[in-house]
Amino acid sequence: MPFARLTITPTPLQENAQALAAELTDLIAHDLGKRRDLTSVLVETTGSQVWTIGASERASAAHLEVYVTAETNSEDEKRTFIANAMALLRRAHPNLGAATYVVVKQLPATDWGYDGRTQADRAKERPMRLR
Template structure:
């Protein structure tokens, strides 16, 4: 169950939000082999004049940026899968948002199964119950 938090520079844009939510959710589910129906995605916007890279605002630079955080259960994705996801997500967001500063970033957060979950149960609990049924 990935939790995706995406911050995009600029003013809120409903059309972009819906498109990003759908396409990034699909990409995350397929690239990281996660169930799409258990994917949570939150999109927020941050003013370009208040977002700085190397001491200059994105507004001054004439660029856009994003910060993408994806939380997954530790040890459920390989190094190669994460590297591919970084490339694919960066390319997708560059295409959808446009004029992306190269210092836009992606952070995949690996959480221990005993500390991460949904619906009042940890991923470790789900795993143990699934193994007991085998």
């Protein structure tokens, strides 16, 4: 049950934002092995705010954070996801600079939940996964 927050400028058209959210959902499911039907993606735009890199204003910028339960992904899975997510962002916004960050935040299973129950409690009721 990952949660992803993409902050991006310039503001994409609604249909482009929806397509980007769908592609991120698919990427999270594929590269990180998460359930697509439980993946939540929020696309935020900066509107009239100023985004700078190196103190210089940028017309095109993005930052992606994906929250997952700690110890559910290998280093290789995270490396692959980060590379593929950056490629996806660059396809959507070709002028993104190198200082575009994709972050996989790992939260302890006791520190976040789904439907009012911690991930740790939910995991106790699931059959053991082989991965």
